[in-house]
Amino acid sequence: QKEVEQNSGPLSVPEGAIASLNCTYSDRGSQSFFWYRQYSGKSPELIMFIYSNGDKEDGRFTAQLNKASQYVSLLIRDSQPSDSATYLCAVNGGTYKYIFGTGTRLKVLA
């Protein structure tokens, strides 16, 4: 059974701080990794994807991938109250298949 694990949180950070969200996965063959943001009562939206080891930056967001450790993380710099949401990690589990973690709830305190 392929699995994606996330700490459910909530992770509370003060406004302006760096929020660090972590995800581990079980399938060593996984090639693509995604971070979706889901506001309460809304549907998920993709904010980052990464498929190479190392860092990928997009504005205030940085995705980090370490395939040897089967670990992917999302850093949010200068966190804002509007970043408060649940962040879902997803891993490509085969053609057309994506395995989602249960999500980490982030609270940014003003």
Place this chain on the structure above:
Amino acid sequence: DVKVTQSSRYLVKRTGEKVFLECVQDMDHENMFWYRQDPGLGLRLIYFSYDVKMKEKGDIPEGYSVSREKKERFSLILESASTNQTSMYLCASSFGAAGNEKLFFGSGTQLSVL
């Protein structure tokens, strides 16, 4: 912008009823998916379709069926609704088969089976 539209935001049905959840996308995407989302269990794939009239079982297909007669429309059918099918149902679409496709989600249907 891609739009994925689910026909109902909230739905209340009785045990044993046949339930249809409709999903339409407007970007000519090949792939369409049905997920259910439950607290503590995350998003789980029910069925997906990569082409018209094609369908594949996901991780939890029991008690569900699907129909894709037109490229833009993907329907989820609960043949005989049960209380354990009370959940948030999310439709999604994507383009391509490289394994790094972005999923576009609809706004979801909160189904309650009484």
